[in-house]
Amino acid sequence: MAPKSKVKEGEIWAIGGGKGGTGKTFITSSAGTYLARKGRQVVLVDMDIGGANLHTFFGISRPQKSLTSFFEMGASLGDLVVPTEMPNMSLITGDIHSMASDKITFSQKLKLFRQIMKLNAQTVLVDLGAGSHNNTLDTFLIADKMIVVLVPEVIAIENMYHFIKNSLFRKVKMTLKEYGFKEIVQHIWDRRQSYGIVNLKELIDYLRESFSYIGTILDHELSSFQIHLVLNMVRNNQDVQLGASIKSVMMKYLGIPIHYSGYVEYSDAVWKSVRERKPFMLNYLATGCAKEIEILTENLIKSADIDIPGVA
Amino acid sequence: MPKDDLKKLYDVLELPPDAPLRDVHNSHLRLKKLYSGESIVLEPLGEEFTDKKKKKILEQIEEAYAKILASRAPEASRTEPLFSAEAAEEKLSEPEDPAAVVYSGPRLRKARDAKNVSLNELSKELKLRLELLNNLEAERFETLPEAIYLRAQLRTYAAFLGLPPVKVADDYLRRYNAWKEKTSPPPPEGASRRHRS
Numbered sequence: 001m002a003p004k005s006k007v008k009e010g011e012i013w014a015i016g017g018g019k020g021g022t023g024k025t026f027i028t029s030s031a032g033t034y035l036a037r038k039g040r041q042v043v044l045v046d047m048d049i050g051g052a053n054l055h056t057f058f059g060i061s062r063p064q065k066s067l068t069s070f071f072e073m074g075a076s077l078g079d080l081v082v083p084t085e086m087p088n089m090s091l092i093t094g095d096i097h098s099m100a101s102d103k104i105t106f107s108q109k110l111k112l113f114r115q116i117m118k119l120n121a122q123t124v125l126v127d128l129g130a131g132s133h134n135n136t137l138d139t140f141l142i143a144d145k146m147i148v149v150l151v152p153e154v155i156a157i158e159n160m161y162h163f164i165k166n167s168l169f170r171k172v173k174m175t176l177k178e179y180g181f182k183e184i185v186q187h188i189w190d191r192r193q194s195y196g197i198v199n200l201k202e203l204i205d206y207l208r209e210s211f212s213y214i215g216t217i218l219d220h221e222l223s224s225f226q227i228h229l230v231l232n233m234v235r236n237n238q239d240v241q242l243g244a245s246i247k248s249v250m251m252k253y254l255g256i257p258i259h260y261s262g263y264v265e266y267s268d269a270v271w272k273s274v275r276e277r278k279p280f281m282l283n284y285l286a287t288g289c290a291k292e293i294e295i296l297t298e299n300l301i302k303s304a305d306i307d308i309p310g311v312a
Numbered sequence: 313m314p315k316d317d318l319k320k321l322y323d324v325l326e327l328p329p330d331a332p333l334r335d336v337h338n339s340h341l342r343l344k345k346l347y348s349g350e351s352i353v354l355e356p357l358g359e360e361f362t363d364k365k366k367k368k369i370l371e372q373i374e375e376a377y378a379k380i381l382a383s384r385a386p387e388a389s390r391t392e393p394l395f396s397a398e399a400a401e402e403k404l405s406e407p408e409d410p411a412a413v414v415y416s417g418p419r420l421r422k423a424r425d426a427k428n429v430s431l432n433e434l435s436k437e438l439k440l441r442l443e444l445l446n447n448l449e450a451e452r453f454e455t456l457p458e459a460i461y462l463r464a465q466l467r468t469y470a471a472f473l474g475l476p477p478v479k480v481a482d483d484y485l486r487r488y489n490a491w492k493e494k495t496s497p498p499p500p501e502g503a504s505r506r507h508r509s
């Protein structure tokens with residue numbers, strides 16, 4: 001690759017998607033390992049409040065430091081970074097006392113975001129855990145790359161739509177608040193029936209059409225709202241094609257651009273490596289999964305889409 | 313057509329405006345399938361995604377497809393020397409200009425294969441018997457229905473694959489009729505083959 005495609009320092013990738021158990025932590029650890037092997041300085045942050053387990057993917061069973069110190073003792077994030085056995089890669093382990101996400105105060109959150117942005121790394125990968133809590137959505141929204149991990153099943157797809165819709169709604173609300181239109185979005189949404197609005201897309205279209213100034217703001221601010229989709233545990237070609245269908249539906253239905261970055265097949269090697277507590281990308285390099293992770297991570301770097309035969 | 317309008321049509325098919333013709337066909341088919349059937353991708357949206365909405369999307373897809381094909385018809389029929397070497401090579405990998413093709417059974421099969429549609433799928437989509445479709449592509453004329461029925465079936469077949477329906481039916485029936493003439497008993501005073509040799 002030509003060196004001109006240099007990435008700006010400190011890019012944040014957030015990995016979420018709503019549904020539990022889809023492989024977010026596996027993808028975070030594997031994509032991170034791949035980036036580190038490529039020579040990038042990587043810090044992984046486990047933000048799965050209440051379900052932190054990213055450290056176990058690196059064979060660390062009892063982390064010496066964790067986000068607990070940040071929340072309870074006001075430690076600074078930079079001091080909580082611990083190395084892994086992998087060169088170029090370090091880790092901030094999650095809060096292992098299962099603390100409730102809504103205990104985090106607003107000012108803690110802002111401080112956390114500020115410090116995440118200042119971490120000394122080229123790529124910071126944040127494992128968001130499951131769910132669509134506002135704190136989770138806010139972390140998702142500060143990322144340079146918003147990544148969702150999905151498995152090919154109805155419930156997971158449903159949760160993902162919910163997750164993305166809520167993120168977008170929050171983004172629109174926060175954006176307009178910044179510009180002084182604090183209540184308007186919620187106001188109209190709460191009365192959507194009388195406005196004949198059925199969904200978020202129609203709300204946004206309504207705002208655009210009714211207030212041209214808001215339209216300009218949204219055009220500008222929402223242009224960065226791009227989702228990167230990773231399909232995990234695929235079992236056949238039909239599963240693989242789902243990514244393209246979701247991309248289509250999200251665009252036609254919500255007006256949200258999706259990059260279908262790639263997929264990872266279902267493989268026993270994955271849970272084996274998790275059980276062995278060894279980084280997958282080190283021990284199972286020869287597997288198809290490892291190749292797929294390589295492809296999807298490259299696509300994430302470039303904000304590109306995967307090439308799939310039969311899908312233009 | 314103004315460039316912006318054309319760009320919007322390509323957006324509907326989720327393609328860049330410089331997409332090869334093959335992608336135009338493929339996208340059309342893929343999206344048509346997605347929005348006309350059941351899919352676990354649409355199911356969770358439930359009532360938010362009404363049939364009316366689906367229908368509208370399908371109409372947009374058809375409209376975009378037709379207009380894009382129309383806008384590219386001249387490009388496809390331009391004579392060879394106008395093409396750069398690269399463009400000529402590209403053209404080879406694309407479906408030929410429909411006007412220059414004769415839609416025989418094997419040619420239809422080829423068109424279907426190129427779009428990755430199985431006979432099974434086609435049979436389900438068009439509600440036509442698999443056997444009929446197979447015989448049609450194999451030109452087993454003796455098994456096929458009368459021309460008047462066949463014409464309707466050919467047009468459905470063609471429309472689904474994004475081929476020109478009238479031309480497909482005309483081409484195919486010309487071959488079918490030629491076969492018919494050959495196999496029907498010669499007119500009494502006409503010269504038979506044996507006579508001529």
Ligand SMILES: Nc1ncnc2c1ncn2[C@@H]1O[C@H](COP(=O)(O)OP(=O)(O)OP(=O)(O)O)[C@@H](O)[C@H]1O
Nearest residue numbers: 020021022023024025026130265266267270271274
């Ligand atoms: N491609 C795959 N093939 C087979 N098993 C997989 C695959 N990806 C993940 N798994 C298994 O699925 C389980 C869940 O993975 P993981 O912990 O990464 O999910 P998660 O989304 O982080 O879950 P949570 O929402 O609880 O944080 C793990 O046991 C892992 O071994």
Ligand SMILES: [Mg+2]
Nearest residue numbers: 024025048129
């Ligand atoms: Mg996890």
